Amino acid sequence: MPLDDTTVRVYSIIFVAITAVLIFTARFFHARRSRRSTGQGAAGFERMPGWIGQGIETGRPLHLGFGGAAIGSEKTPIAAAEAEFFYHIIRATQSSDSAPLISTSSAATVPLAQDTIRRAWQGDPQWKQAQWYPQGDRSIAYAAGVSAMMGVDEPAGHVLAGSFGPELALMLNSAEQLGQGTLAVSDQLDGGAVAFAMADEVLIGEQMFSAAAHLSTDTTALADARVSDVWRGLLIIGLSILLLINLSAQLASVSGTLVLAAALGLLVVSALLFRRS
């Protein structure tokens, strides 16, 4: 049964309020706790230290791509989350002679890219480090521009994290032919599939929001990732309960107690798996 608009709005207010409380609570507890690990070796990040090291040794920059993640659109949170991710990558390349290059197909994201370099790079960043290739989602011109840049600037590696469609294939193919490493993640399903098939390292879906937590010693990034984990866990539990209720309604011979026991068992197994991860 679909919910009416008023109920949806009330639920939205409650959801946003609880998320805000969770963010502050998680940050409070993580700030009191020392950082457990830097996340080195986490899936998807194995080769990044190699690219950073190669860039430092050879003086080649690292290329970071936002794709179509645009400030001022519904993709603003994605652009902000990737700016945080790029901030930590740039911090890790401080010893290099070349400041990283950031590309975007959204003109509105150019100031965010320049600001990220300014804040993270200790040296004297030049404005040309942030590069705009026109324009918008699934921009073939952006893919062509970045592919050309790969040959000219010869980056040590590419982190393409943001909003990409199938045009990602052109960039990943060019990088492969030039022997440059790639890590890719997209909020679009087709871009994600291309990334899985063609990138050296791949992050899936919501990992794009927790990527910063894997690279930094900043406890706030880890706290924000935990809030997402909490919501995801609650969502899985809710869906599992609904599934069991539906199943018990269809199979009259199965008793309610058995369903409850199965639900509790599922909950315990999920909690154990979550702790182990």
Add this chain to the structure above:
Amino acid sequence: MRRMGIAFSASVAFAVGVLTLISLLLGDHPELYGNVAGAEIWAGLLALPAAVLLRLVTLTVAVTIVIGIVNLLHVHAGRGLRRQFYSIVMIASFAFTMYWYLTRQGDTSLLAAVQVPIESALAALLFLSMAQGGARVMKKRADIWGLLFVTVMVIVLLGTLPLPALAPLREWSDWLMDIPVGAGARAILLGIALGTVVAGVRILLGQDRSYRG
């Protein structure tokens, strides 16, 4: 002084973010106020900040295209001075297109004659890149997930062929697309939506790094 600046920008971001959120959620919906007197007026007033701020955002985003063009010219002018061929072509094309557009009262035939065919050619190239990438999956991911990816890809591709002999495969292909692929896609989209909400709330509360300096 710097700390004061950070505190000020974070406070402004927090105030504007919360105001916009409240305005979007509670504005223009008098039914949310129950039987409060003047609910219509309050709801109308509350909708105003979001309407004004969102219009301001639209205007600002439209203006940023100028930032993009200046950035593009700045980057390629620097490269052009280092005699990089593609950048010189880019600057020359930009100048010629501007001259064409201004002298021919907004004639966009150059766009149709040059830009569209080039983009179409690149889109065709994209298909080849994807086919090449698909063929290389097992080299990149020689594990169960790579094998699963290739198997599903082959079944779905064969299932789209209009051959009577492949009718059973078509049923498999439809089932794969409707059930496992549909479920996986929804799971990924739900994860992205949750991450977007957390990142969005963090920005609205002025907790993003760009406000913290």
